Amino acid sequence: MTSATFLLAINFSIGTAFAAAFLGLTWRSDIRLGRWCAAGFLSAAATVTVEAFSPVLPWVRLTSAASFGLLMLALTAITAGLLRHYRPGAGLRWLASLYALAVVFNAAVVFDLKRGSWGQALGYQTPFAAMLAVAAGIVLAASPRRAADLALAAILALSAAQFLVKAILAGLAGAGPGVRDYVLSTYAFYSQTAGGILSLCLGLALIGVVVREVMEEARLRLQRDGLSGVLTRAGFLERVGAALARPAAARGRVVVLCDLDRFKSINDRFGHAAGDEVIRAFGASLRAGFGETALCGRLGGEEFGVVLPEGGLAAALARVEAVRALVRVTRYALVPAEAAVTASFGVAAMIEGEPFDRALHRADLALYRAKAEGRDGWRVAPAADPGDAARPRSGRRDPHAALPHGDEVGPIP
Numbered sequence: 001m002t003s004a005t006f007l008l009a010i011n012f013s014i015g016t017a018f019a020a021a022f023l024g025l026t027w028r029s030d031i032r033l034g035r036w037c038a039a040g041f042l043s044a045a046a047t048v049t050v051e052a053f054s055p056v057l058p059w060v061r062l063t064s065a066a067s068f069g070l071l072m073l074a075l076t077a078i079t080a081g082l083l084r085h086y087r088p089g090a091g092l093r094w095l096a097s098l099y100a101l102a103v104v105f106n107a108a109v110v111f112d113l114k115r116g117s118w119g120q121a122l123g124y125q126t127p128f129a130a131m132l133a134v135a136a137g138i139v140l141a142a143s144p145r146r147a148a149d150l151a152l153a154a155i156l157a158l159s160a161a162q163f164l165v166k167a168i169l170a171g172l173a174g175a176g177p178g179v180r181d182y183v184l185s186t187y188a189f190y191s192q193t194a195g196g197i198l199s200l201c202l203g204l205a206l207i208g209v210v211v212r213e214v215m216e217e218a219r220l221r222l223q224r225d226g227l228s229g230v231l232t233r234a235g236f237l238e239r240v241g242a243a244l245a246r247p248a249a250a251r252g253r254v255v256v257l258c259d260l261d262r263f264k265s266i267n268d269r270f271g272h273a274a275g276d277e278v279i280r281a282f283g284a285s286l287r288a289g290f291g292e293t294a295l296c297g298r299l300g301g302e303e304f305g306v307v308l309p310e311g312g313l314a315a316a317l318a319r320v321e322a323v324r325a326l327v328r329v330t331r332y333a334l335v336p337a338e339a340a341v342t343a344s345f346g347v348a349a350m351i352e353g354e355p356f357d358r359a360l361h362r363a364d365l366a367l368y369r370a371k372a373e374g375r376d377g378w379r380v381a382p383a384a385d386p387g388d389a390a391r392p393r394s395g396r397r398d399p400h401a402a403l404p405h406g407d408e409v410g411p412i413p
Contacts, residue, residue, distance in 0.1 A: 011196045015045030018203040025210055029217055034210045036081020041203065043074035065107045068124065072102050075128060079135040086142035102127035121167040132160035148212055152205040159198045225298045227276060228283025236297020240307050243295060244356055254316035256306040257346040257363040258286065261375040263302035266335060274334035278341055281330050289323030313349045313380065320345050320378050342376035351384045
């Protein structure tokens, strides 16, 4: 076994090991980047296999085309995965077109050029360099530019440069006259050594990005209430804190507290399975009615909180009515139709500088009033006094205290 053949075997092992690692990390995950990378490294391993057996394969042109096409496919798959990861929904036709153009050009033009000449070397290596440069550009342009992203972009750029350097070494190191002589050449030794090192670095960088995304996905799943589908209390408060740290929109934030009416009675009369069904359906109604921009969380039992980061009070009340409409038309397998399921809402428009807990307290008082005045409706808390905004709230709501006059009311049958 020559040293170049030995390095081919090592690179094959690197490719298959990384492919298995990417599949293992993302097998039960929604992170698609891992599967794209697994496909890319498997294709790279196939490239190494073709090159290792090239001295005994009878079809020289086909062998050369397969070697080039598989490596180009590996780089294209990784590039496509990065594009879809950082820009979900982005089109891939242009990448497929670049791949097809490179493969056809290599088979129809580059193969017939003298091996080791500048035209052949640049024609063969430049498409690889260009695809890696595209991948580096995607990471720099579309990623959040965290440390792992920047490290990945640097390795992709270095790999692109390496392919251009290989074009120079193809002549200087004495590449053989054909693909069958490749594994016997000094050029192959340098090529496979550099390729192995950079493949290892690229694989580790990509695994770093995938592991970070898988951990973030797991963290977000832990923040999701398994029954209602909205955020847990801890997840809701964390997301709200992050949202409030950003500059407020022109038409202000609104806090809504929601509570299912007479929920204990549903559990007592129809069983806890029926109560779970109602919670599950109400969570779906909140998500549908308030929309994707709203933060919805289950604060405990049958009480839910919602923060609308923009849109103002009028838009918030329209969404409250949309949720009420959804609740009214929902039908349940375990709750009879005559046992109407309804909800009450307390709404508070936040003012600049107002702490979230104080806005939540005002929404809580408005919710209590909606409950006390008949349920199945909403009440709007009076506007906060700017002078009181920064003061801590005095305590829990007084069930005997009324809200000040002048607040808006929603329909309560």
